[in-house]
Amino acid sequence: MASVMNKLRNLDAYPKINDDFYSRTLSGGLITLISSIVMLILFFSELRLYLHHVTETQLRVDTSRGEKLRINFDVTFPALACSIISLDAMDISGEKHLDVRHDIVKRRLDSHGNVVETRQDGIGHTKIENPLQRHGGRLEHNETYCGSCYGAEAMMSVVIHVRKFVKLIERKVGRCQTLRSLTRYGACKREGFVQRVKDEEGEGCNIYGFLEVNKVAGSFHFVPGKTFHQSGFHLQDLLEFQEDNYNISHKVNRLAFGDYFPGVVNPLDGVQWTQEALNGMYQYFIKVVPTEYTDVKEHVIQSNQFSVTEHFEKTQVHIQSLPGVFFFYDLSPIKVIFTEQHVEFLHFLTNVCAIVGGVFTVSGIIDSFVYHGQRAIKKKMEIGKFG
Template identity: 60%
Template structure:
C-alpha cells in the first residue's frame, strides 16, 4: 500500500516549496490584487453570458401546404363612417369573402378621434321599425315564417333577403348598384339611410382578425359594391357626391401570432388624402416564421416587408376608392431557435479565465521580480554609474 501511495506521490506535477523559502513582494501583492479583480469581473461576465438566451436564425424552404393565414388589423378611417365601411378579402383561387363581419369590431369616432360607440356584428333579420313585408306581398301573418324579397336579385325562387344587408349582398352578387335603399322594405324598416345621415361626418376604427387561404390575395377596406372581381362605386356616387376620403392610420397590422422581437413595419403608419377618391395600395411579402423558445410551445407566425403606392382616380375611371393590401408568400421560411451555452462550456470558460489570468500574472510577476533583482544587483556592484 505504501508503495502505491509513493508512486502516486511521484506523479505530483505541483511540487510544494517550503514556506521558509517564500519571498513576498509589494509588486506581487499588487499583481495578485489586480488579477483577482480581473477574474471577478470576467467570471461575472461569463455567468451573464451563460444565463443569457441566444436566438439562432436559420433559413429553410417552406414546404407547408393547406394552412390558413391569420391577419390581425386595427385601422382608423377618420373620414369614413362605420355604416358604409366594409372589409372584403379575395385570393387568387377566386374565393371571396365580402363585407366580413365575423370577429370584426367597428368603433364610431367623431372628427377629433373620440369614441362615440362600439358596433359589433349586426343582427340579421331583426327589424327595427314597422312590420316586415312578405316576399309574396302583404304583411307577415300569424305563425308565418318571414321571407323577404330580394327585389329581382335572388339566384333562386326560394331565396330570401330578411335584412337590408342581405338585399345589398344580393345586389352585390349581381353587380348591381343600389341607388335608393329606401325602395327596399328591409332597408326602410331598419332606417339604413337615416343611419348614414346620423353618422355623416364621423370616422371609424375597424379592428379584429380574419383567416384566409395561404396563397396570394388581397383584403381591402372599401365603400362600394362588387362587380365580379372589380368594384363599382355606386354607393359612393349615391351617398357622397364630393368624393371618398381614404385617409387612414394603421394602428396595428400583423400576420399570425406575436413572438419576441417581432417588428411589424406598418404599425403606426398614417396617410392623409389630399384629393378625393383614389386607391391606396400596400404590396406585402409575407415570410413564414417559426419561433422555438427554450420553454413553452412553438410559435408559428409570419414577418413581412411592404411597399406602398397611390393610384389616383384620374388613372382609371374604374379604379375603386379604398385601401388595398395585396399579399404574397415567400418560398423561404425563417426558423428562430432559442438556445444558451451548456454547463460544460461554461465550466471550460471558467477554468480558462482563472488559469489564464493566473498564468499571465505569474509571468508578469516573475519578470518584474527578476528584473528588479537584476537591477538591484547591478546597482550594488556599481555598473549603473
C-alpha cells in the same frame, strides 16, 4: 507502499516553492486585484447566460400545405365613417371574401378621436336577400331589407380608371346614383342606410379583428363604398355615398400575420399617414416569412414575420384610381425556426474553467513582464546607465 507514494509524488505537475523564496510586490497585488475583478465579472456573465435560455435560429424550406393564414389587424380611419367602409379579401386561388363582417369590430370615432359607439356586427352593410316578409297571412315589404336601388347594384362602377365610363354608368343608374337621390325612392328609404350615413357624417372609424384566409398569396383592402362580384368582375359602388374625394388618412395600430411570439417585430405597428387631402390608393406590399417558435417547454408557436414596402397612387383629374388602403401579401418559401434552449451544465463548467485559467495565465504574464521590467530599470539606475 512508500515507493508507490514516491512515484505519485513525482507525477506532481505543480511543484511547490518554499515560502521563504516568495517576493511580493505592489504591482503584483494590483494585478491580482484587477484580474480577480475581471474573473468575477466574466463568471457572473457566464452564469447569467446559463440561467437564461438562448435562441437557436435555423432556415428550412417551408413544406406545409393546406394551412390557413390568420391576419390580425387594427386600423383607424379618422376621416371615413364606419358605414361607408368595406373590407374585402381575395387570393390567387380564386377565393373571395367581399364585405367581410365576421370576427370584425368597428368603433365610431368623433372628430377628436373619442369612441362614440362600438359595434360587433361587422363592417359593411347588412343585406337580407328576401325583400318581402309574411305578416298576418299576407306579404309585406321587409323594412330591414337593404334594397338594390332598382337594379342599380349590378351596374355600379367596376374597378376602372376612366372617369368618362363612370359618368356613363351614372346616367344608366341615375335614380339611385347619389346620396340625395337615394332619399327619393322607397326601396332606398326602407334600407335605412341613408340616415345612418347622415348620422355618421364627419366621423372616423376604428376597425379591428382578424381574417382567416388560405395560406397563399393574396390581398385585403379597406375601401369606401360597397363591393360585390358581378359577371366575373370585381365591382365597387362608390357613387351612392359621397363626392369624388375620399380622405383615406389612416393609422395602422397593429398588423400581424399569426400569433405573437417573443422577439417578433411587426414593422407596420404604429405607422400613420394623416393628411387633409390624402385621396387615392395607398398600397402596402408585404413579404410574409413563415416562422416557427419553440420555447424551453417545447411549446410550438406557428406564426409569421414580414417585411413591407409602400406606394401611394394619388387620384388624378383624368384617371380614376380606386380609393382605399390595400394590403398585398406574398409568402416566402423559406421558413425560419427559432428554438429556445438552456446551456448545458458541462458547457457552462468548461467556460468557467476557461475564464479562470485564461485570466490567471494572462495576469501572470503581465505580472512577470512588469516585475522583470522593474528589476531591469532598477539595475540600470544603480550603475548609472538609465536615461
